[in-house]
Amino acid sequence: MRVDVAGVFKTKVCLIGEAAVGKTSLIRRYVENAFDDRYVTTLGGKVSLKPMWLTAKNDPSRVYEVQISVWDLLGERSYLDSIHKEYLKGSQGLIAVCDITRYSSFEALDEWISAALRITGDVPLALLVNKIDLKEQIICLYDEHEPQEKAARYRGFATATSAKTGENVNAAFGQLVTEIVRRFAAPALTLVFEAK
Numbered sequence: 001m002r003v004d005v006a007g008v009f010k011t012k013v014c015l016i017g018e019a020a021v022g023k024t025s026l027i028r029r030y031v032e033n034a035f036d037d038r039y040v041t042t043l044g045g046k047v048s049l050k051p052m053w054l055t056a057k058n059d060p061s062r063v064y065e066v067q068i069s070v071w072d073l074l075g076e077r078s079y080l081d082s083i084h085k086e087y088l089k090g091s092q093g094l095i096a097v098c099d100i101t102r103y104s105s106f107e108a109l110d111e112w113i114s115a116a117l118r119i120t121g122d123v124p125l126a127l128l129v130n131k132i133d134l135k136e137q138i139i140c141l142y143d144e145h146e147p148q149e150k151a152a153r154y155r156g157f158a159t160a161t162s163a164k165t166g167e168n169v170n171a172a173f174g175q176l177v178t179e180i181v182r183r184f185a186a187p188a189l190t191l192v193f194e195a196k
């Protein structure tokens, strides 16, 4: 089968959420497929690039290349009004991250998400409950439907991830980017993503 790259889409995705929830680790896992236990505080915005390919479901010979720039932000809410505004501008998708071991980081996401959406406008959203590898070690678990309910309020989806094991990381980024392409570039297409 001949596969044509029918188009190249460029898109910007920003990660938001409290400090130490795993934003930088998720990006490393997604972009480099690596996990580093050394704590590296993000001192500014860092941009990582990752290509992805989407195939039209009804016509697998049509392949779309998506160039994603993933922006890593400071984990401080107090920066939301100043520094983050510049980073969030032009973002076509948001990844809101919380930590399964810290319920407060989940509660804080309402503030993060609504502030970010004010800057980006209505864009697709992924809510990631990260550090799912620690699920067995904690007592206070999230109510099963809570993340999905919160995400739905912003017309997004929720999923559990682990930057440490890689569980669901590619799938979450893939689903978000698929929705971005569907919303902004190819609304008539049904697309399935292939992680490469």
Ligand code: G3D
Pocket (backbone or CB within 6 Å): 018, 019, 020, 021, 022, 023, 024, 025, 026, 036, 037, 038, 039, 040, 041, 042, 075, 130, 131, 132, 133, 134, 161, 162, 163, 164, 165
């Ligand atoms: P941030 O960018 O949101 O501030 P980091 O968060 O990516 O810097 O991660 C903060 C801490 O959480 C780091 O550990 C990191 O290794 C850890 N971490 C990130 N993702 C996961 C995960 O999925 N599972 C587990 N078990 N740990 C994770 P330290 O110990 O350096 O604070």
Ligand code: MG
Pocket (backbone or CB within 6 Å): 023, 024, 025, 040, 041, 042, 072, 073, 075
């Ligand atoms: Mg960081």
